[in-house]
Amino acid sequence: MQRRIDHFLSGIAALILIVAGTNLVKAQNAGDLKFNEILVLNDSSSVDDFGVHTAWIEIFNSAYNTVNIGGCYLTDDLGNPTKYWIPTGDPATKISSRNYMVFWADDKPTRGIFHLNFHLKDAKTIALFDASGKTLIDKVELPADHKADVTYGRPTNESQNWVYLEKSTPGANNDYTKKKSAGxxxxxxxxxxxxxxxxxxxxxxxxxxxxxxxxxxxxxxFIRKAIPKKEKMPVMVGNIAKDEEMSGEVNAAIALALYLYQSELHDEENTVLTIQKVSRNYSPWSSKIYTLRKSPR
Amino acid sequence: MGKFIDFIIEHLAQFLQFTAFANMTIGHVIMICVGLVFIYLAIAKEFEPMLLIPIGFGILIGNVAFAPGYQIGVYESGSVMNYLYFGVLQGIYPPLIFLGIGAMTDFSALISNPKLILIGAAAQLGIFGAYCIALALGFSPTEAGAIAIIGGADGPTAIFLSSKLAPELMGAIAIAAYSYMALVPVIQPPVMRLLTTPKERLIRMKPPRVVSKVEKVIFAIAGMLLTTFIVPSGLPLLGMLFFGNLLKESGVTKRLADTAKGPMIDIVTILIGLTVGASTQATTFLTVKSVGIFILGAFSFVIATFGGVMFVKIINLFLKEGNKMNPLIGNAGVSAVPDSARVSQVVGLEYDKTNHLLMHAMGPNVAGVIGSAVAAGILLSFLA
Missing domain, CATH: 1.20.5 (Single alpha-helices involved in coiled-coils or other helix-helix interfaces)
Structure with a gap:
């Protein structure tokens, strides 16, 4: 029986591990980052921190915790996955939960960590690799026919499709339509x-x-377990055998009466059952040896 | 010399502008009176003193009028009270209280007679009855959900849910929940008498069987897994409740259980009571909405009691003679532990001096705690 229980518990533990294992891909880390919106031709749209109209890439943190993008790689060439290393140790590389980060693709990396060392003009693909430089986190195939100041992105955060968007929203949700709350x-x-x-x-x-x-x-x-096995059970007669839900007090009273009867310790006084004091000098009931524990030294 | 006296007078006048007397409004006076009533009820009538004293004193603290901008009030960023209030706003305190409740609750009555669990479910009707009325009165869906949870008669759950759905109403909701919990002995008996016949009130229930330690340990683990698998949004409350219970029932973590049900729950109760009380500043609390919340709260308690008692009556139709339940324990599905169970006992004894219902009523009472946490999880998942 014990072995069966052990096997059952091992089975449950294994099942939990398998389920947990299959869910690891959903773990909240750099794997939750994804490209969200891209502007290839920026003629008169938003400007960077140097006041220049330049192409940009927006990354969305889909996790419900902060993710640090530092250490990851951005590239426009899958043959060179480590083209631009995003520096580590900078608090600015932390993307808070469900938030966005914009990188400027101006081939001017000396302007700061958010300025990449490539342009998007001739890029066909952009990709994000993790800190190993080997594991692809996300990639986007860029279409050839880009219009000036029109961004290419996901219509909603959860969308898998990429379309040309009506409005560019760098660093913000692409879905700007008024939403009703769940309530x-x-x-x-x-x-x-x-x-x-x-x-x-x-x-x-x-x-x-x-x-x-x-x-x-x-x-x-548990009730069945608490009842002694058949062969050990005394033969019971009348209604008592049928009454499985007899309370503990009744059982205890019957057991005590039987014990007293069998040991002939009972006495009758006006037909009332009593426990009289035994008129002996010594009794285990009054002995301190049996009632007290030794004092700690 | 004259200039100096002018200087003194000018600064005295300026100082007077900072005193509570200069900033006092009639609203502050009303709220201070409410706080004093709470303290009176707690000390003189012993109505939930552990809660009403901190809340009542918190109301006094929150309604000492002050000139804004000095980081004094509970709503001013950076003030001490604001830091303490953070635990309420972010829903940190209620799960900690549930941990303590779990560590001090004996689920034996429930385990020995599992059908009592269902009474705890039926009494949640109060929550959803109040939700319907709140919607009809024009409250927004999130406000209606937050107000409805008053019917669960569970202070921490009410605070937890309102902090998520309608933080601006949290003060009024918490005060209403705790007030009506204190008034359970007044609200419930008339409803119980109205819904039961003299014969039903005399029903005797089988004594609960002895529950083994293994059963109690399994209850804590299985209870958590089953309820939270169905309603994961109830995890903060249910997880902590059953964790606290496991600490108690495992028998090997006595120190942890003692801390959870002793010093820790006391500290958190002080903080939650004081800050919730302080959040009832007259300027934010005395509104028509607050009045509506109090009226709805009373309704929700009545509906919850109705749901519990009627459910027992209906179930009795299907039970054999000898297995029937006394409908006077139906009110205990309202999870005001242990007040509503005590009401069952008191009302039961009025009709039969030897019919003690307390042990039986504790079953639905603790089931009500689980039920209201599940209900809160449902409201959260639909409305947040």
């Missing part, structure tokens, strides 16, 4: 809260019903 959307369909009440009560009942079912059966298991 507003919910109430639009359920203005009186009836749906919410039904769903929520169903979920609360489901959660607690599962607990109920498990504990109902677990209780049966």
């Amino acid at each position: 507003e959307s919910f109430v639009e369909m359920d203005p009186f809260g009836i749906g919410m009440t039904m769903i929520a009560m169903f979920v609360v009942f489901s959660a607690l019903t599962i607990l109920f079912i498990i504990y109902k059966n677990m209780g049966r298991f």
